[in-house]
Amino acid sequence: GAVVSQHPSWVICKSGTSVKIECRSLDFQATTMFWYRQFPKQSLMLMATSNEGSKATYEQGVEKDKFLINHASLTLSTLTVTSAHPEDSSFYICSARTIAVIYEQYFGPGTRLTVT
Amino acid sequence: AQKVTQAQTEISVVEKEDVTLDCVYETRDTTYYLFWYKQPPSGELVFLIRRNSFDEQNEISGRYSWNFQKSTSSFNFTITASQVVDSAVYFCALRDYSGGGADGLTFGKGTHLIIQP
Numbered sequence: 001g002a003v004v005s006q007h008p009s010w011v012i013c014k015s016g017t018s019v020k021i022e023c024r025s026l027d028f029q030a031t032t033m034f035w036y037r038q039f040p041k042q043s044l045m046l047m048a049t050s051n052e053g054s055k056a057t058y059e060q061g062v063e064k065d066k067f068l069i070n071h072a073s074l075t076l077s078t079l080t081v082t083s084a085h086p087e088d089s090s091f092y093i094c095s096a097r098t099i100a101v102i103y104e105q106y107f108g109p110g111t112r113l114t115v116t
Numbered sequence: 117a118q119k120v121t122q123a124q125t126e127i128s129v130v131e132k133e134d135v136t137l138d139c140v141y142e143t144r145d146t147t148y149y150l151f152w153y154k155q156p157p158s159g160e161l162v163f164l165i166r167r168n169s170f171d172e173q174n175e176i177s178g179r180y181s182w183n184f185q186k187s188t189s190s191f192n193f194t195i196t197a198s199q200v201v202d203s204a205v206y207f208c209a210l211r212d213y214s215g216g217g218a219d220g221l222t223f224g225k226g227t228h229l230i231i232q233p
Contacts, residue, residue: 032219034220034221036220042225042226043207043223043224043225043226044207044221044223045223046220046221046222049219049220059220091159093159093161095220095221102219103149103166103168103211104166105211105220105221107153107160107161107163109158109159109160110159110160110161112159
């Protein structure tokens with residue numbers, strides 16, 4: 001149980017284009033989803049928190065107009081990187097939490113984004 | 117603000133040796149959770165343990181053990197009789213209720229563990 005998937009697992013896009021990453025909870029309802037970013041050989045940094053049906057809360061220094069997050073249903077959250085640039089190349093990981101177990105986060109396998 | 121420090125950037129040991137990964141945390145909250153995750157080269161995080169702030173009992177799971185000491189704000193992880201498959205990056209993480217990041221996790225910088233055959 002408590003499986004989170006991400007799609008795609010990797011993506012290459014050209015500078016200036018937008019790319020969408022999906023995060024799905026497969027066997028539970030995710031009232032809250034989190035998006036993290038991990039640069040090579042670095043730690044995971046929380047980018048934003050989204051609650052179903054509400055606007056996402058972004059961490060300081062994360063551009064909300066560049067990283068659009070939508071959490072329209074209890075099983076799906078999307079992260080859209082708009083006008084991507086090479087410095088956005090990173091490993092993006094989502095996690096999901098159910099209201100029943102508030103101290104637990106279930107992580108997806110991650111999406112590796114390369115912007116050329 | 118909450119903070120997690122993993123001072124060991126990289127550790128290299130020979131197979132079958134015991135190894136301890138250090139984790140020191142900072143938080144203003146009295147209620148918090150500590151976690152350890154393993155990240156193999158594939159990138160997917162593997163959950164290892166969760167400990168809440170009111171449970172200071174040490175835990176053992178097979179070759180893995182954890183020592184939680186609130187007096188020193190540490191949550192150290194020991195692998196006994198290490199194996200090559202243990203090679204990965206290990207992250208310690210904290211969830212409390214005082215940070216501005218809602219209740220996302222604060223991760224340490226990670227320790228890259230290399231087990232040599």
